[in-house]
Amino acid sequence: MGPIGIFDSGYGGLTVFREIIRKLPQYDYVYLGDNARVPYGTRSFETVYAYTRECVEKLFEMDCHLVVLACNTASAKALRTIQQRDLPKQPGVRKVLGVIRPTTEVIGRHTDTRHVGILATPGTVKSMSYPIEIRKFYPDIAVFQQACPMWVPLVENAELDSPGTAYFVEREINLLLRQSTHIDTVVLACTHYPLLYPLVRHFLPQHIRLLSQGELVADSLADYLTHHPEVESLCTKGRQTRFYTTDNATDFEEKAERFYGQPIKAAKVKTLLT
Numbered sequence: 083m084g085p086i087g088i089f090d091s092g093y094g095g096l097t098v099f100r101e102i103i104r105k106l107p108q109y110d111y112v113y114l115g116d117n118a119r120v121p122y123g124t125r126s127f128e129t130v131y132a133y134t135r136e137c138v139e140k141l142f143e144m145d146c147h148l149v150v151l152a153c154n155t156a157s158a159k160a161l162r163t164i165q166q167r168d169l170p171k172q173p174g175v176r177k178v179l180g181v182i183r184p185t186t187e188v189i190g191r192h193t194d195t196r197h198v199g200i201l202a203t204p205g206t207v208k209s210m211s212y213p214i215e216i217r218k219f220y221p222d223i224a225v226f227q228q229a230c231p232m233w234v235p236l237v238e239n240a241e242l243d244s245p246g247t248a249y250f251v252e253r254e255i256n257l258l259l260r261q262s263t264h265i266d267t268v269v270l271a272c273t274h275y276p277l278l279y280p281l282v283r284h285f286l287p288q289h290i291r292l293l294s295q296g297e298l299v300a301d302s303l304a305d306y307l308t309h310h311p312e313v314e315s316l317c318t319k320g321r322q323t324r325f326y327t328t329d330n331a332t333d334f335e336e337k338a339e340r341f342y343g344q345p346i347k348a349a350k351v352k353t354l355l356t
């Protein structure tokens with residue numbers, strides 16, 4: 083038995099983890115942020131897969147039987163390969179879940195016009211994961227995507243209130259809305275973006291719904307645990323949480339609070355590169 087693992091390329095997954103722990107406080111958790119190698123969103127498929135696989139293996143070594151990739155880029159580029167190629171080689175029960183499916187399977191409940199906008203990293207956009215996954219559940223929905231390459235670095239550098247950030251947020255929103263005048267729902271499809279929620283809301287016309295993924299992922303995880311007792315029974319329930327980063331632990335502690343909403347203590351784990 084062991085804790086539930088939560089993984090992200092950096093701090094973004096903390097916006098999802100915050101909602102998971104609110105909904106499922108009874109479990110033990112380990113959070114791992116690959117801060118030494120963030121951002122993932124501009125990297126190749128092979129690189130994102132190699133980094134993600136290494137971090138997932140670290141979480142397995144910490145006795146996690148269930149790992150959530152709280153990162154859209156890793157979910158888009160690495161999840162399927164990990165599930166199909168790597169998990170069958172693991173001894174015992176090891177499960178890895180992502181954040182794209184919990185979002186795409188409920189998106190049809192939010193849109194009336196059936197025109198949905200996706201704001202995401204270049205990697206997530208290029209993977210076409212959102213259009214492909216949404217089509218499986220809702221073939222009648224048209225999906226429009228806009229890559230926001232500057233948003234993760236701006237968030238990671240705490241530039242939330244700077245004029246430069248407002249410029250890039252407004253620019254990408256306009257580029258998205260130019261693709262269709264019927265978009266009535268926009269998804270923040272990167273776990274870093276909830277920190278930009280007020281700014282995105284400011285530039286988005288009021289009639290357009292804006293969705294963050296945290297609650298959707300937490301609901302989906304709760305549902306998964308209910309329907310998979312063979313996995314749930316391997317998750318310890320001691321209400322303990324540990325935080326790890328692949329970079330400097332003090333830096334992580336300083337910045338993490340903005341994403342997690344409360345102070346944390348972190349430790350460093352080594353990767354092949356750090």
Ligand code: DGL
Pocket residue numbers: 090091092094095120121122123124152153154155156203206234271272273274
């Ligand atoms: N937080 C990750 C996501 O959800 C991406 C951040 C990055 O580019 O590393 O897509």
